[in-house]
Amino acid sequence: MSSFLKIKEISIAICALLGIIMIGQYYINIPAISTAANYAQIFTTSIAGFMMIFGTFTLLLYNYNHFKKKTPGQWYLSAWTIFLIVSLATIGLVMGPDHFYFAWMFENVFINLDTAMYSILGFYVMAASWRAFRARNIDATFLLVSGVLAALVNAPFAEAIFGKSILNVGNWVMNVPTMAGLRTTYFGVALGSIYVALRTFIGKEIGWMGLAKEER
Amino acid sequence: MDGFSEGREVKVMAQSFWDRITDMSPRPLYIILILAIAFPFISPLRIPISIADYTKAAYNFVESLPPGSIVLSPNVIEASCWGECGYAWIATWEHFFQKDLKIVAISLYKDGPLLCERVIDVLKSRGVNVEYGVNYVNLGLVPGFNSAIAAMVEPPDGLHRLVKTDYFGNSINTLPLMSEIKCIEQVDLICSFTSGWGEDWVGLAVIPYGAKYIYSCIGVMQPTLVNQYSLKLCIGGLAGLKGGAEYELMMGNPSTGVKSMDAISTTHALVIIFIVVGNIAMVFTRKKGD
Numbered sequence: 001m002s003s004f005l006k007i008k009e010i011s012i013a014i015c016a017l018l019g020i021i022m023i024g025q026y027y028i029n030i031p032a033i034s035t036a037a038n039y040a041q042i043f044t045t046s047i048a049g050f051m052m053i054f055g056t057f058t059l060l061l062y063n064y065n066h067f068k069k070k071t072p073g074q075w076y077l078s079a080w081t082i083f084l085i086v087s088l089a090t091i092g093l094v095m096g097p098d099h100f101y102f103a104w105m106f107e108n109v110f111i112n113l114d115t116a117m118y119s120i121l122g123f124y125v126m127a128a129s130w131r132a133f134r135a136r137n138i139d140a141t142f143l144l145v146s147g148v149l150a151a152l153v154n155a156p157f158a159e160a161i162f163g164k165s166i167l168n169v170g171n172w173v174m175n176v177p178t179m180a181g182l183r184t185t186y187f188g189v190a191l192g193s194i195y196v197a198l199r200t201f202i203g204k205e206i207g208w209m210g211l212a213k214e215e216r
Numbered sequence: 217m218d219g220f221s222e223g224r225e226v227k228v229m230a231q232s233f234w235d236r237i238t239d240m241s242p243r244p245l246y247i248i249l250i251l252a253i254a255f256p257f258i259s260p261l262r263i264p265i266s267i268a269d270y271t272k273a274a275y276n277f278v279e280s281l282p283p284g285s286i287v288l289s290p291n292v293i294e295a296s297c298w299g300e301c302g303y304a305w306i307a308t309w310e311h312f313f314q315k316d317l318k319i320v321a322i323s324l325y326k327d328g329p330l331l332c333e334r335v336i337d338v339l340k341s342r343g344v345n346v347e348y349g350v351n352y353v354n355l356g357l358v359p360g361f362n363s364a365i366a367a368m369v370e371p372p373d374g375l376h377r378l379v380k381t382d383y384f385g386n387s388i389n390t391l392p393l394m395s396e397i398k399c400i401e402q403v404d405l406i407c408s409f410t411s412g413w414g415e416d417w418v419g420l421a422v423i424p425y426g427a428k429y430i431y432s433c434i435g436v437m438q439p440t441l442v443n444q445y446s447l448k449l450c451i452g453g454l455a456g457l458k459g460g461a462e463y464e465l466m467m468g469n470p471s472t473g474v475k476s477m478d479a480i481s482t483t484h485a486l487v488i489i490f491i492v493v494g495n496i497a498m499v500f501t502r503k504k505g506d
Contacts (some may be wrong), residue, residue: 002317026424029465037375038370038374041364041366041378042363042367042378044363044364045358045359045363045364047360048360051359051361096385097330098333102464103330103333106330107330107334111298113263115296115298117296118299123242125487126242126248126486127488129240129487129490129494130240131242131489133491133495134498135498139501148491154438154456154484155481155484156263156264156266156478156481156482157478157481157485159266160263160264168424174438175446176443177308179442179443182439182443186325192301198273204289205424
């Protein structure tokens with residue numbers, strides 16, 4: 001247990017030190033701190049790269065387990081996922097990212113499927129506009145009216161039918177109430193981030209270490 | 217049947233009609249949506265498009281850059297957003313090449329490097345002069361988002377410390393364009409394409425180093441663009457597909473972006489009609505005490 005606590009404290013100390021360096025370089029003009037911060041940033045990009053590799057292997061392992069156990073309704077999808085990951089990775093690594101096969105798969109398969117997935121949202125919006133966007137109370141009415149105005153501002157037909165006045169009303173909604181809410185949210189997020197960072201540096205926030213509740 | 221019974225009959229029929237509307241399956245709506253998207257492509261409506269201030273500002277700034285200026289063009293974008301952001305991307309890069317600007321592309325998300333090549337393929341098919349290593353470089357994927365941005369802008373040579381090879385595995389020291397750019401100090405404009413907030417560059421390049429910044433975001437992120445533009449944190453920007461269409465119009469080269477705006481009009485009109493009908497149905501089907 002004591003050795004475990006030691007590791008936890010080391011992690012917190014490393015985190016706090018890096019945090020102080022990163023904040024310090026903004027306010028203190030000491031070359032050593034700037035250099036350390038730059039190294040820390042480059043380390044972060046390397047770690048993020050490793051995370052992508054790690055994620056790929058985790059995905060492979062997850063799907064391999066399903067395939068091995070012949071999970072009903074899942075194993076053939078897992079087999080297909082494994083086939084796609086292995087084949088694309090092989091083509092990309094062996095033949096290079098500019099090879100015709102790799103580019104063809106991305107251009108003609110991946111982009112189209114990914115775009116199709118995203119565009120499904122349009123159908124949800126359509127169904128929601130029919131069945132869910134209802135002015136049930138005053139709050140919902142405000143939301144609905146501002147949503148309709150936003151839609152009118154972004155669609156050229158509104159200006160063609162109603163003239164510039166509809167744009168002025170829509171732009172007012174965008175520039176005044178929306179902006180007020182947005183900037184308030186920014187302030188909230190910024191203050192919240194500072195609060196969480198300070199809690200993390202002093203070891204009050206340890207969820208990021210991935211410890212179970214009983215280990216904290 | 218007396219008059220009273222007749223009235224009741226009509227009332228019951230009307231109520232059941234709105235009930236049926238409320239409980240209707242969404243499948244017919246999907247078919248109407250598909251038709252509303254397809255119709256303008258078959259028979260263009262040619263509805264005039266007004267150009268937003270921030271799009272004009274972005275265009276005018278690019279126009280004011282002297283030939284040979286360097287544009288750092290990062291992207292944080294998924295392939296799924298191509299329909300929304302792709303035309304803005306093509307239009308801006310075409311403008312950069314027309315003005316003899318030099319583009320250094322860098323991707324902070326996995327789909328970016330291949331999307332850059334897709335844009336270049338489209339531009340080459342239009343006869344745009346792209347010489348790899350001379351007026352265009354694709355630095356590929358650099359993971360790490362904010363850390364990567366902070367590292368690459370750092371003077372005196374942050375970009376060279378962070379990136380050693382381009383997307384195709386060439387050492388960046390072998391590319392003539394990369395000898396002209398070492399960090400943010402040599403960058404004349406940052407033009408970012410993002411499916412997110414687009415504010416990373418404001419905090420890490422615009423405020424600390426005074427970099428000139430324009431960006432293109434997806435349509436739903438338009439309020440963030442308006443916010444930054446009104447605070448003068450960015451020179452201008454392009455909001456989604458509409459931004460791409462506006463930029464095409466400013467260049468005098470209306471293309472797929474402009475054609476797609478008719479579909480935006482029909483689908484938005486459809487959404488508004490459905491909202492109105494849905495709310496009328498709610499009023500007619502509302503029970504006492506609701």
